[in-house]
Amino acid sequence: MSAIKRSILSLVPIPKSLDHLDIQNISLDELHASFVAAPPPTLRPSPCDVLIGQPRHFQDALFGDFWTGLRAANRGTQLILVATSNDPIPQLMDLHCRYSIFRVLERMEEADFEWSVFEAVEQAKLIQQNEQLQLLVNDQILRLKALNVELEERVVKRQHYLEESRRKSLIAQFRWSTLRQATERIHEAGSIAEMERQLTEVLRDTLNITQVRIVVPQQSSLPQAPVSDLAVHRVRLFQDENILLGYAIFLREASWPFSADEKDFLQKISEGISLAIRRLNQLELSRSLREQWQATFNAVSDPIALISPQYEVIQCNSAFAERARAHALGEKCYQLLFDRDQPCAHCQLGSGFRLTRAAAPRASELLTEPPRAAERLTETWDVHSQSLQVNPDEPVMYFNQYRNITEQMKMESQLIESAKLAELGIIGSSIAHELNNPLGGILSFVQMMKMDMKPTDPLYPDILEMEQGVLRCRDIVQNLLGFTRSNSMDERQTFDFRQAVQRALSLIDLQTRAHGIQVRRQIPDHPLMITGHLNLLSQALANLLQDSLLSVRQAFHRPEAHIEVIVIDYPDFIETQVLDNGLGAENSPRISIPLAQRIVLDHQGRFEVSTSRVGGGDPRSKVNKVLRLVKIILPKKI
Structure with missing residues (x-):
């Protein structure tokens, strides 16, 4: 086939x-x-x-x-x-x-x-x-039908994706606007409570947040609303990676739980909250440090200021502002402190210098004695200036401390005078010891000659005069020895208070006569017996008289200058008044006054210093005088 x-x-x-x-x-x-x-x-x-x-x-x-x-x-x-x-x-x-x-x-x-x-x-x-x-x-x-179906499916998916993207974009824009608004609000807030209130207002419309709580370590309580009725989302707040600042708690109705996107959004807001809390903590620390610095700055008793190269005051303490008596910031330092129209003559910003200026007269001087007010006192200031540059791009500032050393220089001068007096006391003690023995021999020979003479002898009055001179020299030597004797050797005893007064007066007698200052005495003739230390009370009275003498000498060499000593005997105490028409009580901050006051207080007495006005209150009156009065009230028995 x-x-x-x-x-x-x-x-x-x-x-x-x-x-x-x-x-x-x-x-x-x-x-x-x-x-x-x-x-x-x-x-x-x-x-x-x-x-x-x-x-x-x-x-x-x-x-x-x-x-x-x-x-x-x-x-x-x-x-x-x-x-x-x-x-x-x-x-x-x-x-x-x-x-x-x-x-x-x-x-x-x-x-x-x-x-x-x-x-x-x-x-x-x-x-x-x-x-x-x-x-x-x-x-x-x-194939075209399959592609058409696939294309339609892609178009549907694309439309769905675009709609979802548009929805997410609108949500992102809305949340971005909310995030920006929330960030602005929390950074404008001045406290955590205000931050909570501002965040609640911003998030109420966007996320239906009913309450925002910020819990820091100082707080430990959550909102007092039942947890079952609220949806709670808690976010940790960190300063750095491992430093916990606290918690941010967001609350809303329990029927609306928080989604993942909302939690991410609240996490971003919480990062802003962390930065705001750090800012508040830094502001609080800066405020505390500024207050501490300002308190320390104002605690300095000397005027202190930050000075620009143009001599303008940038910052000053309360002592500077009090002395300036005006708004100091932005003004020239030499105008505020020293009433000058140009910088001080020896001013050297950045290094220390000393300046001297005439002080304004006191108000009491203008009311009491205009001639004295016309003569201005001299003030001496030490200025310590140190350059200060905070930022290399900014000009150099200068930290200036102004210290009034007028009183210090007066105190140093008084200490020098006291040291001189102490040296003179030592020298006087040595001289007194050296003179004491020859005076004893001279007195013995004079008294022997007096015993051998008859009152009718022509030389007898001369012998009596010699005897009185030797006795006067002996008393002077004894006073010197008494003042230079150690306080531990001065035992408490009962003595005639007039002895202490006479000793003090004898020490200034030569100086008052040399300067033509009249010393008036009102001392009782009868003995004023008192129990105490003779040498200490004599020293106290001598200090007062010496201070009065210096005050009168500095009072512009008045021809009517005088010192008056009044002793008043009371049954239980003795009052001693020392008056002078010198500088007055306000201008006598000498070291001798506190020493005399200490001695009087040790004897359980009172020490008072005051000023009395004589001749009326009219400054134009020629008889207008100011007398400084020092009272010493001592009990007769301690």
């Missing part, structure tokens, strides 16, 4: 003249044999383009299955029917209807047979191409 190998099959024998057409002859028996044996599909008729046969072939019972196989393999297969005039027309028409015969020929020797075969082959090829095109078109249509 031969297999179908060509594209043109013929059930009718092909004449030799048509061998060039490459037609394969196949018999009906072979056709029967191939389909009756039911061979496997590989042995079934292979696709062909043209099948030539007679009516009897096409009317065979198995031809229908054969034709169905051919058409399944190649839908363009064409049939050429070779019929004779003897074949009935109805039969031919039936075959034509059943198999769609391409061409009907009477004989194969016809001239049109070859062209019919070619046309049938072309028709088969055309149908095959059309089917292939149709398959390709169908395949493309299916």
